[in-house]
Amino acid sequence: MSSKPLEGIRVLDLSELLPGPYATHLLRELGAEIIKVERAGGGDNARVIVPGVYDVMNRGKSSICLNLKNEAAREVFYRMAKDADVVIEGYRPGVVKRLGIDYDTLAAINPRIIYASISGYGQTGPYAKWPGHDLQYMATAGHTALAGDPEGPPAFAIGSPFGDISSSMFAVVSILSAVIQRQQTQKGQYLDVSITDGLAAWMLPRVGAFMYEKKRGRHFSKKDVLSRAGYGVYQAKDGRYFTIGAIETHFWIGLVKAVGIKALEDPALENVDTRTERGPEVVERLKQRFLEEDSRYWFEILEEHDVPYSPVTTLDDFFEQEHLSARGLFGGEGNERTVHFPVPMEGLDKALAPPSPDCGQHTDALLAQWGYSKEDIKKLRTEGAIQ
Template sequence: MLEGIKVVDLTNLLPGPFATNILAELGAEVIKVERPDGGDPVRHMIPGLYETLNRQKTSVVLDLKDKIDQETLRELLKDSDVLIEGFRPGVMERLGFGKEDVAKLNPELIYCSISGYGQNGPYRDLPGHDLNYLAVAGVLSISGQPNGAPEAAGGIQIADLAASLYATISILSALLNKVRSKAGGVYIDVSLAESALALMAPRIAEFYGRNEPTKSEFMSRGAYGAFLTKDMHYISIACVEEKFWETFCETVGMKEFLLDNLFNSWTKRMENAEIINRKIETIISQKTLAEWLAIFKEVDLPISRVNGINDLSKDPHLKSRNAITGDGNRIQIPFPAKMTGIEEFSRN
């Protein structure tokens, strides 16, 4: 779909490379510019991670402080559609590749900057990682156990990946605008902290809608969580709606809970989650995962096994959808949206 679109990628680590990998999967030509002293640091951090993030790109080595290599980059930019960079604010200007400098080379270029806190503001020059951006965005304050302290418990790099997606969405929108209006020259300023903040919007609305509850009141969930089975596997239960709650109670022998006004709404089940979940823990621990899955298969409930990473390639649904390819440390995750009506859309 993006065949003919040329992207120059001046990013390292996760947020920028994840975004440009999406563009490459959609058909764009991505030229990844790496520094001469070892390239992207991800190459030397975790085996296989570099290949996952950069598997469909062309890599070139340029020293952006070297005048000859700077001229090479300028030539690349003259016939490119997109430039994406992930330096701290001010670095590109010092190198001679700020948005005004680049606009003189290519007025039609879409220029995207990804940084921790954005291109302006009191925090713009601060270093940071995913944890810091989640802290500033408020995500960390509601993470971890409802009765516990803020905890780095997300499992994935939420702010990094949110910024990747917002950068990609913005670039695609700018490309569409360019086609429709023949206008170019868009500058995009993506902040990791603000991208995480955007994902907080539903929680923020809920927080004020519920009159600013404590973390325990806010984040406790009755009949919603992961519970340990008899054979030491976890099963996820997410009975939010009344119909699911009622069916669940009838299925596992908790009918008495349906007669108690303490549990007759989702809000009340949040307020009394400890009572509910303690009972569920006891019940779920009495049967194996296979036994519970067989029981729940017969009723319409949002319940599933909890896969570990080494279970993913064996999951029958993921296999049937071609959602994961390979095995062991050679696993790859193809582009997740399935598209029809687009000729030969298959980049993996």
């Protein structure tokens, strides 16, 4: 079997909750060794706040529990950092400096270290030290203003943690880029990963549309996105929800043939601008028509006319989704399931990784790996350096 893409890469993960742990989850899926360096007194707070999230984000990782306020514990961390490729942390700006585990300190020990700090607003700027969660970052970056009712106020209308996940993705891309760059420079680097910056980058398609329409004398708003004719979520007679995506004119023509609504056969509606202007009328006619037949009927006729559609998958039927299952995306069984890395690659293991660790589960074994004797470990524990 081929080696995994990131085999031989060692990551020290100081982060908690979701952004950092999901980044290291992806890195582990690609073959990196992930060591959770957890704080004394409980470790990753996700175990208490979102235990289900903790369970799926931290499979296959090791855990060492260090009291980094203790000098002996910091010496342990320095020894580990000397042999590491990457450090990821998710503290608020300034904390790692106070603890003495910041990039400059570690780079003096290991110039090849790649150090990623994931924070809500980044390490600089007027909001840098503000507390926050996914909702605040999405609001700051502009996404919340585009959510909710097309005619209504901004809304908290997205149930997935897109902000946290976006920062995980940008962290992974940046880390892997830094690994490649290190091959040329022989030096690591510091990565300031802002959740809000990542979300702002994801706004580029919408701000592009806004600027284009502004040149034409129009004001682009969420109504233009959420009230598109033939593009939305609908309900069938049997109560099942599904989506329609007939944006392009050839898909629109297919949709009109599928639904058989005489008023929508107006040739003027084959122009996308006209469809946009008459959006509310079109949406209401489609809404009423779809309620006249069961979902099976609509799925068959929409497929027959090559109209983009999809059933709405719920959490209850997520792991039974036929297409994703056929793609081999899911692993495990029962209530011990996972979603594999979504891009098939040589060397990736489809086996379910070992369960997420207890706090400090591997402390003694990891210390021994870095040359500490049983007497050394006992002394560290007595001094309160480890847990």
